[in-house]
């Protein structure tokens with residue numbers, strides 16, 4: 001995998017937004033897989049700026065959700081469907097008809113998970129999947145010990161993740177759902193390009209384990225090592241525990257411009 005160390009979160013947002021803009025120039029109806037959480041917000045802001053300035057055209061882009069809480073009422077502001085509509089679909093001017101995600105309010109969750117995997121396949125697969133990383137090494141909501149071959153399914157959140165995400169629910173962990181639907185690790189690995197973005201000291205340990213540790217279900221993000229085109233973009237703080245940081249910097253500095261991410 002390629003590891004790119006950027007000075008700060010804004011630079012990471014700009015770099016990943018440019019990769020998305022370049023993809024949309026090559027393939028205007030590309031399917032962008034988007035993540036939630038705080039980390040990707042600078043990407044969406046940078047891409048929306050490019051759309052407004054005419055540098056990027058997302059009018060034919062399609063957007064796919066990575067994961068979803070189970071049991072939040074339709075339209076709840078913290079459902080990931082609401083978040084992606086608010087932070088990605090609307091600012092980019094993507095048609096809501098071009099947005100797919102799992103139904104966390106379905107009566108039959110098992111059927112909803114299978115339907116989402118089928119919808120991703122019918123859409124031709126994700127072209128670029130943006131990922132964050134949990135402090136426990138999760139991607140999507142694949143918590144530690146998720147099968148590396150898993151498909152979209154229901155998962156139970158760890159206490160750690162519910163504490164981390166309580167800030168979106170007024171700081172009240174009791175408001176954070178216990179169950180979620182997430183694309184499985186096997187599902188995520190089918191995207192053509194994976195881009196994991198991590199910023200801040202709090203992610204340094206998880207990043208080091210994912211990039212330099214063994215491939216292991218206990219660190220779900222380590223599954224990126226199995227993907228032929230995986231890019232890890234980290235700011236200085238999130239890179240602070242990487243033993244090979246000097247090598248990663250030298251490699252990226254010597255990379256031909258035409259290659260992109």
Ligand code: GLP
Nearest residue numbers: 035037038039132133134140141
């Ligand atoms: C949630 C999401 C993940 C995200 C993670 C980290 O659990 N399901 O997709 O990567 O949070 O979020 P943040 O970027 O806010 O640290």
